[in-house]
Amino acid sequence: MKILAVDTTSGACSVALYVDGQVVEQFFRAERDHTRRLLPMLEAVLAEGQSSLGQMDALAVSQGPGSFTGLRIAISSVQGLAFSADKPVVPVSSLAALALGARRTHPEWGEAPVLAALDARTQEVYWGLYPQENPTSALIADAVSSPQQVVSVLRTTGHVQEGRSSGRDSFYAAGPGWEYPELAALSPLAVSRESAIHAQDIAVLAANLWGLGIQVSAEELEPAYLRNEVTWKKRERIRPH
Template identity: 80%
Template sequence: MKILAIDTTSGACSVALYTDGQVSEQFFRAERDHTRRLLPMVEAVLAEGQSSLGQVDALAVSQGPGSFTGLRIAISCVQGLAFSANRPVVPVSSLAALALGARRSHPEWGEAPVLAALDARMQEVYWGLYPSGDITNALLADAVSAPEQVVSALAAAGYHHADSVTAERSFYGAGPGWEYPELAALNPLEVSLESAIHAQDIAVLAAQLWQQGIQVSPEDLEPAYLRNEVTWKKRERIRQR
C-alpha cells in the first residue's frame, strides 16, 4: 500500500510517502511559503521512494480543523493531484495526527489519552481527546471552544486531574493550543507544546482508515473548519482592518 500525504494545517508544510508501513517525510516550518514549497516537496518525496504519483493507492490530507488558508492550500493541492492520477483521498483529522505525533515523539508516555489542542485564535482552541490505542476513534470529538469551556467539557465527561483518586482518567496534552493559561486547570500528566502536525502521522492514520474502507472522491473532499461561515467572514474582516 502506498499513500501520499500532505499537510499545511498550521505553521508548517509537510509531505510524506507511506509504503507498506515505512514512511519518509519532508517537513518545513513555513508560515507563508506553503504554495511555493508543496509541489517540489511532493516530487522529492516520490523520488526518494522511487515512486510516481500514478503508483500511489490514495492521497491523504489533513481536513482540519486548522488555519483556514492552510486547509484550503493543502486540500486544493490534494484535489488536483488526485484528479490527475484518478485516485481517492483519505481525509484525516489534524487533531488525531497531532495526538499521534505527540506519542511518536514521547514513547515514554503511558496509556492515558492525549488531549490535542491547536490555537484557533479569537480566544478559542480546536481540541479533541484521543486514546492511546486506535487514534482514528476520538474519545471526545473535535470541537472549537473557549479554553474554559474545554475545562468544563472534560469535567462533564468524567476526566479528572492527574492528582485525582481516579488517575486512570488523567491525560497528556499536546499542541500549541495549550499555551492558553486557562487550560492549566486541567492539570495534565505532561504537556508537549512543541508537538506539531506531520504528514507522516497523517499517512499512518490514513493507512488505517483506508483499511476500514474510508475514502472519498476528490470532488467530495471537504474541509472540517468547525467554525461556521459567518464566523470566518467576521475573522477575515478583522484581518483586513
C-alpha cells in the same frame, strides 16, 4: 499500500510517502511559504521513495481543523493531484494526527488518551481527545471551544477532578493550544506544547482508515473548519467599505 500525505494546517508544511508501513517525510516550519514549498517537497518525497503519483493507492490530507488559509492550500493541492491521477483521498483529522505525533515523539507515554489542542485565535482552541488503542476515533469529538469550556467538558466527563488537593489528570496534553492559562493550569500526566502536525502521522492514520474502507473522491473532499464564521470574519476584514 502506497499513500502520499500532505499537511499545511498550521505553522508548518509537510509531505510524507507511506509504503507498506515505511514512511519518508519532508517537514518545514514555513507559516507563510506553503504554496511555494509544497510542490518541490512532493517531488522530493516521491523521488526518495522511488515512486510516482500514479503508483499511489490513495492520497491523504489533514482535513482540519486548523488555519483557514492552510486548510485551503492543502485541500486544493490534494484535490488537484487526485483529479489528475484519478485517485481517492483519505481525509484525516489534524487533531488526531497531532495526538499520534505526540505519542510518536514521546514513546514513554502510557495508555491514557491524548488531548490535542490548537490555537483557534479569538480566545478559543480546536481540541479533541484521542485514545492510544484507536487513534482514528476520538473519545471527545473535535470541537472549537473557549479554554473554560474545555475544562468544563473535561470535568463533566471525569478527566479532570474538580476540587482535588493533589494528583494528575487522566490524560496527556499536546499542541500549542496548551499555552492558554486556563489549560496550562490543569495537571495532565505530561504536556508537549511543541508537538506539531506531521504528514507522516496523517499517512499512518490514513492507512488505518483506508483499511476500514474510508475514502472520498476529489469532488467530495471538504475541509472541516468546525466554525463557518471563520470564513465570514475573514471576508468581512477584506470587504471594501
